[in-house]
Amino acid sequence: MNLITAPRGTFDLMPQQALAWQWMETKIRAVLQAYGYGEIRTPIFEHTELFQRGIGETTDIVEKEMYTLTDKGGRSLTLRPEGTASVVRAYIEHKLYAQAPVTKLYYIGPMFRQERPQAGRFRQFHQFGVELLGEESPVADAEVIILAHDLYRQLGLTELEIHLNTVGCPHCRQAYKAALTSALAAVAEQLCSTCRVRLERNPLRVLDCKSPVCQELIGRVPSIHNYLCADCRDHFDRVTTLLEQVGVKYELSPKLVRGLDYYTRTVFEIINVNLGAQNALCGGGRYDGLVEECGGPAVPGVGFASGIERLFTTLEQQKKIPALTSGPQLYVVPLGEELTVVAFEVATVLRRQGFSVEMGNGTKSLKAQLKTAHKAGAAYTLIIGEDEWREGQVTLKTMADGSQKRLPVSGLVAEIAKLVSLQGPQVPLREE
């Protein structure tokens, strides 16, 4: 079979599904704007160096998952694998830090990573996310976590778990890393093979290994919470207190370490346990060193990224997507080729006024056209047939109850516009 298909790990959103995505995106934007975030649209590709510096040279994303190309000017460009680096770049480039002490931005769009696809993972996938820049207070951490949680709740989701942890600042993390490394080195032979590699490269990642043997060993290893400096401890305590004050339940996950290098202090995930192996709906945390690392001033930041495919799957699982229709308000049915011209004119005039109007093929039978109108979900059909046309009339049929009446051709468009308006808003997207 030499059919050309969508590339591995990508997919087409067909009209019915796209309608559900539009609904979801509208809700997402509404909540993000309510929390004071403005949308930023950055390029889908960036200089490769941005991601190398921002995400970290030794992360899997940068080492083996980026779609990198060389353009005709010899520049190395990369399709963005995540959103934060681009937002930070734009923040610095446009000197937003000089305009206000705090900047709140959100983005939504496609990301690209060359990984093997599986449940909840794609090569082109979609994320929305927020970045709150310029605020070092734990209030910012709490706001961002609560925003994510509220957003999911406003979409109707339940049974979500917030997993929360801190990874400290560069100073206390260094101390912890040393303690952890020596503790793990003592039991190195018992660790799984991948963990023995992790021990060398990034010992923190041993903590969230899925192997039961490793989990058993990790249980006896020191916790980061015993190595936090006073400031980091205080920061984390204040974040948890704020969450408790507004009644947001969370689970302390001392083993939660996120994969991107830029995180400091607070890290969190919100998961849906029914999603399979890739069960995080969103993940994020604080990144106080990132702006400086990317060439800007020392501005703190906190944010999260949320996977839209995973959100969509969860909405489907929990049956929270309403019935949506894009059916036309009016379906014009000409009987015979002669009257097709009339039908076309009526349809065009009404479309220009903002009504959604479809029309049938005049060479087909009335029965066939009505069937099509019904399947399309039309509210009304306008039958233009020879008999009534001879008398200067047309027939308007209400599909829901089958009733119909004749209307004079003069003033027809205005009359139909009046009737059809009662049916609903003059936009194709209707929520039932």
Added chain:
RNA sequence: GUGGGCGUAGCUCAGUUGGUUAGAGCGCCAGGUUGUGGCCCUGGAGGUCGAGGGUUCAAAUCCCUCCGUUCACCCCA
């Protein structure tokens, strides 16, 4: 990159120990009403059985290779 499952009509799937022209439901088209949708009835179109090779008198069925897909590992949204 590694490992397991699965590829039969537009969709969801049957297909016996290898054995006639590969089936069903849904969907699609048409008719049952010389101009009336949904329900019902009748008929029709639609398949190189993922691709290539092999075994056999005979392969959708058994074997090999490749491709696709899916789940998991790694990692992450």
